[in-house]
Amino acid sequence: MASRDYSERDVEEFFDQTLQNYLSFWDSDGVLHTGYFAAGNEGDYQAAAQHTSAVLAAEMMIDGSSRVLDAGSGCGNFLLYLAREYGCSGEGLDLSEKRVKFAMDRLTAAPGLRITFRHGSVTNMPYQAGAFTHVVSQDSLCLVPDKPRSHAEIARVLAPGGIFAFSDFLQPKEHVSERARRHVFDRVRWNGGYSLIGYQEALDSCGFEILLARNLRSHIRQTYRVLGETAVERAKTVPGQSARDWMLSFAESCREMQVAIDDEEFGWGIFVARKRSA
Numbered sequence: 565m566a567s568r569d570y571s572e573r574d575v576e577e578f579f580d581q582t583l584q585n586y587l588s589f590w591d592s593d594g595v596l597h598t599g600y601f602a603a604g605n606e607g608d609y610q611a612a613a614q615h616t617s618a619v620l621a622a623e624m625m626i627d628g629s630s631r632v633l634d635a636g637s638g639c640g641n642f643l644l645y646l647a648r649e650y651g652c653s654g655e656g657l658d659l660s661e662k663r664v665k666f667a668m669d670r671l672t673a674a675p676g677l678r679i680t681f682r683h684g685s686v687t688n689m690p691y692q693a694g695a696f697t698h699v700v701s702q703d704s705l706c707l708v709p710d711k712p713r714s715h716a717e718i719a720r721v722l723a724p725g726g727i728f729a730f731s732d733f734l735q736p737k738e739h740v741s742e743r744a745r746r747h748v749f750d751r752v753r754w755n756g757g758y759s760l761i762g763y764q765e766a767l768d769s770c771g772f773e774i775l776l777a778r779n780l781r782s783h784i785r786q787t788y789r790v791l792g793e794t795a796v797e798r799a800k801t802v803p804g805q806s807a808r809d810w811m812l813s814f815a816e817s818c819r820e821m822q823v824a825i826d827d828e829e830f831g832w833g834i835f836v837a838r839k840r841s842a
């Protein structure tokens with residue numbers, strides 16, 4: 565099936581326009597990524613989302629001397645977490661001006677951290693070559709229409725030997741059904757992405773050595789199961805028809821996302837790669 569070819573402008577508008585809805589339902593701090601569920605805690609999305617950040621951080625060899633770029637930083641949560649936990653410096657870059665403003669407002673409430681946030685695209689980054697020791701990202705790079713371009717930019721701004729650690733949506737099958745297109749891809753203005761193997765090949769061709777590639781489909785399935793059930797419950801009490809409609813439509817998409825995951829049309833993984841020295 566042909567891709568819809570969403571542009572960066574479409575993606576930017578979507579993430580600007582949906583900020584308030586996601587803040588009121590998904591997470592009031594603006595977290596918007598897949599949860600990594602710990603055994604025995606399968607019902608707590610917030611804890612799982614926090615755990616995703618901890619899992620990635622533990623794999624990326626970060627310390628107080630690290631200079632970190634968060635590519636697609638959204639409301640700033642991952643970089644705030646890394647700066648607080650590890651004392652690193654860094655910058656978050658995001659296409660949505662509203663999310664960048666939200667992140668900057670959070671930063672004013674957290675003085676002393678050596679980080680900032682900037683509006684811009686990962687396909688054209690305002691940084692010098694080799695400016696960062698680490699590039700991180702959570703569930704953002706899949707949304708870039710020109711992925712070879714963003715990978716090349718990430719390789720450019722990383723110092724030789726630098727670490728690229730991220731989570732992202734996967735598209736295990738090349739062709740997807742109209743149902744998955746509507747509920748999964750069109751829902752977030754996603755043109756589509758790589759399989760687990762395809763992602764590693766793309767990174768390899770941009771000068772990265774793969775250190776870790778983990779298929780985590782059960783975690784994204786659990787994320788949408790928990791979020792969908794929460795949306796159904798909230799729809800019973802939330803005031804206002806349009807908020808109720810949004811919750812119910814989101815819950816329906818969550819059910820369809822689980823079908824798409826079972827059908828190998830949609831997935832999720834984490835990756836750690838090192839920029840080759842020469």
Ligand SMILES: C[S@@+](CC[C@H](N)C(=O)[O-])C[C@H]1O[C@@H](n2cnc3c(N)ncnc32)[C@H](O)[C@@H]1O
Pocket residue numbers: 572575576579594595596597635636637638639640641642657658659660663684685686687701702703704705707708
């Ligand atoms: C699913 S959200 C994830 C946000 C954040 N990483 C988090 O974990 O909460 C995807 C984010 O990617 C950003 N994004 C999409 N395309 C981008 C691009 N070309 N350059 C920078 N940011 C982009 C969106 O604006 C959005 O904030």
